[in-house]
Amino acid sequence: MAHGTNALLVGVRRHDKASVPRTMRHRRGDALLAAVAGVFVLAQLLLVRPGMGLGWDESVYVSQVGEQAPASFFSAPRARGISFLAAPIASWSTSTPLLRVYLAVLSGIGLYLALRIWRGLFPARVLAGAGALFASLWVTLYYGPQAMPNYWVAIGALVVVACFLKERAWGVVAGAALMALMRPTDAVWVTVPLLVLALATRRVRLLAALLAGLALGAAQWVIEAYVNYGGLAQRLHDGSAIQGGLGWNWAVDDQMRSLVGRTLCRPCTGSMPNPAITAWWYLLPLLIALGLMVAVRAGRAERTVVPLVCAASAAFPYLFLIGYAAPRFLLPAYALAAIPIADGLLHLVTRPGGGWRPLATTLVAIGLAGHLAVQYNVLDRTVTRSTADRLAWQHAADELHRLGVRAPCLLTGHEALPIAFYAGCSSAAVNGPNANSTPAQIKETARRIPVAYLVAEDGRPAGYARTWRPYRLDVGDGMDVRIGPAGEG
Numbered sequence: 001m002a003h004g005t006n007a008l009l010v011g012v013r014r015h016d017k018a019s020v021p022r023t024m025r026h027r028r029g030d031a032l033l034a035a036v037a038g039v040f041v042l043a044q045l046l047l048v049r050p051g052m053g054l055g056w057d058e059s060v061y062v063s064q065v066g067e068q069a070p071a072s073f074f075s076a077p078r079a080r081g082i083s084f085l086a087a088p089i090a091s092w093s094t095s096t097p098l099l100r101v102y103l104a105v106l107s108g109i110g111l112y113l114a115l116r117i118w119r120g121l122f123p124a125r126v127l128a129g130a131g132a133l134f135a136s137l138w139v140t141l142y143y144g145p146q147a148m149p150n151y152w153v154a155i156g157a158l159v160v161v162a163c164f165l166k167e168r169a170w171g172v173v174a175g176a177a178l179m180a181l182m183r184p185t186d187a188v189w190v191t192v193p194l195l196v197l198a199l200a201t202r203r204v205r206l207l208a209a210l211l212a213g214l215a216l217g218a219a220q221w222v223i224e225a226y227v228n229y230g231g232l233a234q235r236l237h238d239g240s241a242i243q244g245g246l247g248w249n250w251a252v253d254d255q256m257r258s259l260v261g262r263t264l265c266r267p268c269t270g271s272m273p274n275p276a277i278t279a280w281w282y283l284l285p286l287l288i289a290l291g292l293m294v295a296v297r298a299g300r301a302e303r304t305v306v307p308l309v310c311a312a313s314a315a316f317p318y319l320f321l322i323g324y325a326a327p328r329f330l331l332p333a334y335a336l337a338a339i340p341i342a343d344g345l346l347h348l349v350t351r352p353g354g355g356w357r358p359l360a361t362t363l364v365a366i367g368l369a370g371h372l373a374v375q376y377n378v379l380d381r382t383v384t385r386s387t388a389d390r391l392a393w394q395h396a397a398d399e400l401h402r403l404g405v406r407a408p409c410l411l412t413g414h415e416a417l418p419i420a421f422y423a424g425c426s427s428a429a430v431n432g433p434n435a436n437s438t439p440a441q442i443k444e445t446a447r448r449i450p451v452a453y454l455v456a457e458d459g460r461p462a463g464y465a466r467t468w469r470p471y472r473l474d475v476g477d478g479m480d481v482r483i484g485p486a487g488e489g
Contacts, residue, residue, distance in 0.1 A: 029124025040135040041108035044145045050100035053390030058147040059421035066090040070426045073436040076238035081181035082149040104145035114158035121303045129342035138379035139327040149182035150328040154335035157190045169209040176213025184218040193309045242433040244323045254325035261382035266324035291340030294347040304340045311336035397423035399473040405450040414456035439464040446484030455480035
C-alpha cells in the first residue's frame with residue numbers, strides 16, 4: 001500500500017514538472033495575444049479620434065436603436081447586427097465618444113478571443129504576428145471603433161474557421177451566427193468552402209453546426225424580409241440592385257484605388273494611388289505562397305489552406321461581382337490571410353534550431369516599418385477628411401435649427417440622410433438606394449411639419465420644392481436649402 005502511494009506521489013510530481021512549463025507557455029502566449037489586442041485598442045483611441053461624429057452608414061445603424069433621431073430608412077442589404085451591438089450605449093446615450101470607446105474596447109476583446117481560439121493550430125507568436133498585421137492596417141483601425149459590421153464579420157470568420165479545423169461545433173455555430181447577424185451574404189461567402197469540405201469529408205456534425213449558425217444569425221434578417229421587403233427573394237433582388245446589380249465586374253483595380261483612403265469608391269475613377277500605398281497588395285500573393293510552402297514542409301497544410309480558401313471566397317464577390325469598392329469589404333479576407341502570412345514571415349526570419357536570421361530580420365523589419373508608416377499616413381488623412389465631413393453635417397444641422405427646422409421635421413435632397421440624423425429629423429428620398437417616399441407624400445408632410453430640401457452644389461431643387469422659400473446655409477462654401485410652408489418663419 002505504501003509502495004503504491006509513493007509511486008503515485010512520484011507520478012504526480014513528474015506530471016507537475018512536465019505541466020508547469022506548458023502552463024507557463026500558455027500564459028505567456030495568452031499575454032502576448034492580450035498585448036496585441038491592448039495595443040490595438042489604444043491605437044484606435046489615439047488615432048481615430050473618439051470625438052469623430054457618426055458617418056453616413058453609422059447614422060443609419062445607430063438611429064435604429066438610439067434616440068437622437070427617428071430611425072433612418074433601412075435598405076434591403078443591411079442587417080441589424082451592428083445596431084444590436086451598439087444598443088447597450090446608443091439606446092440611452094447620444095455621446096459619440098462613449099460609443100467609440102465602447103466599440104474600440106469591444107473590438108480589442110473580439111480580436112483577442114478570436115486569435116486565442118487558434119491556439120493549438122499555430123504557435124502563439126505566429127498568432128500575435130497575424131493579429132498585429134491585421135490590426136495595423138488603416139482600414140482595421142478605422143473601422144474597429146465604428147458602428148459598422150465588416151470588422152465583426154472578420155472576427156466571426158476567424159472564429160468559425162478555427163473551430164471548424166479543431167472540430168468544435170459550438171464555436172462553428174457561434175462564428176457563423178455572428179457573421180450572419182452582421183452581414184448574411186458575407187457569412188455565406190466565407191463559409192461556402194467549409195460547407196463543401198464538410199460535405200466532401202462527411203463531417204455531419206460540423207455541417208450541421210455551420211447550417212445551424214447561419215440560420216440562427218440570419219433568422220431575423222429572413223423574417224424581416226417577409227415582413228417589410230416582400231419576401232426573401234425580393235430582398236435579395238433589391239439588395240443586388242442597390243449594389244448596382246451583381247454580375248461579372250472587374251473591381252480589383254477599384255479596390256486598389258480605394259487603398260488611398262476612399263471609404264466608398266463609387267464611381268471608382270481616377271488614377272492609381274502612389275505605388276508606396278499599393279505595394280503591400282502586390283506582395284500579398286508572394287507572402288501567401290511563402291506561408292503555404294512553410295505549411296507544407298511543416299505538415300500542417302490543411303490549417304493553412306482552409307483559411308486561405310475561405311479568404312479567397314470572402315473576397316471574390318467584392319473583387320469580381322460588384323462595380324465599385326470599399327476597403328472595409330475585404331476585412332474578413334485580410335483577417336484570415338494574416339495567419340498564414342505571419343507564419344511565413346516568422347519562418348523567414350528565424351532559424352530552424354532557434355535564433356534570428358540577421359539579414360532577413362533586418363529586411364523584414366525595414367519593410368514592416370515602411371508599411372506601418374504608409375498605413376498611418378493613410379489613416380490620418382482618412383480620419384481628418386471624415387471628421388471634416390461630419391463636422392459639416394453637424395454645422396448644417398445647427399443652421400437648419402436656426403431657421404426653425406426642428407423635430408419633428410423631415411429632410412430630403414442632397415445628403416439628407418446623415419444631416420437629418422444630426423438635426424434630429426426624419427429623412428426621405430424619392431429615388432436612389434434609400435428611396436422611401438414620393439413627391440406627393442413629401443408635399444403633404446410639408447404642410448404639417450417643417451420640411452427642408454437640401455440642394456446639391458450646382459444643383460436644382462426638385463419640382464415640388466421650387467416654390468418653397470430659399471435660404472443659404474453658412475456651411476463651407478455654402479449650401480442652398482428650400483423650406484416648406486410649415487417651416488417658414
